[in-house]
Amino acid sequence: MDKYKDYTKEDFLKLYDTPLEELLKIAREITHETFSNEVEACSIISAKTGACSENCKYCAQSSHNHAEIECHPILDVETVKKAAYSAKENGASRFAIVTSGRRPSAKDFEIILQMVREISKIEGLTCCASLGILTESQIKQLKDAGLKRFHHNINTSENYHKFICTTHTFEDRINTVKLVQKYGMEVCCGVIIGMGETREDRVDMALTLKELNPESVPMNILCPIKGTPLENYGDKINEEEILKTICIFRIILPNAVLRYAGGRTTRLSEENQKLGIIAGINSVLVGNYLTTAGSKSEDDKKMLEELGMVMV
DSSP, X not given: OGGGTTXXXXXXXXXXXXXXXXXXXXXXXXXXXXXXXXXXXXXXXXXXXXXBSOOOTTOTTBTTSXXXXXXXXXXXXHHHHHHHHHHHHTTOSEEEEEEOSSSOOHHHHHHHHHHHHXXXXXXXXXXXXXXXXXXXXXXXXXXXXXXXXXXXXXXXXXXXXXXXXXXXXXXXXXXXXXXXXXXXXXXXXXXXXXXXXXXXHHHHHHHHHHHHOOSEEEEEEOOOXXXXXXXXXXXXXXXXXXXXXXXXXXXXXXXXXXXXOTTHHHHSOHHHHHHHHHHTEEEEEOBOOSSSOOBOHHHHHHHHHHTTOEEO
């Protein structure tokens, strides 16, 4: 809706005081203006898990934290290829290779390039990747190998970033996104809410994303993991606040695909998951996440059918 294009940050903050039912109606109307009833499904594989040098406070994979997870080095190409075929059979149209660490080593990167080449050959499946803070040369090589979309979250606001991570800057993340766009790849860039940030931080996140203009915006909700500094942050955001935030992101980002990602099955009831879709979520991450369990494809298909939506 054009009426919101000139809204200021303060205007968007005031929207949080709007009753949820009214916000849901506004967000739904905006979604219907731009999108059909199709919901994009994607799946991921943790191609390398754990031993990450970065100190992100939410992450089980950080070597600075003490979460008990199974770590493993880079998987072989054939294992990832099989997982991609399985994801397609389960209804995913996108498949993402995800690795832990600031960026892949030279040896691992060569293996990843081969993974991208192989997955790109699978008809009906688009290859994506989330590989950290890459160099311009690495991004160019990924584009040449056939990568279509690169995932790199801003995670939180510029103001709150220093409370979540100090081993890289907010600017590092922004620069990576811009490099990806420079080489003509699509960008998947989202957030994690519920990490103790304020409403102002959440609006700042959405406004930053508006400037970056990514094709896809994953909406992660913190799933507190034992052994991380945020393990007791389960009460930092409630379900109504999550839904209001989804609505406000849809209002600020009318043309972006909003994606249900980590935390939605543990932090939202089934009924509120449906309200999120009504509010403008038009993509879902199916299957497990990196270190936590996700949803079953058949459950998501059933939920979407009940809402008159179709998984593609």
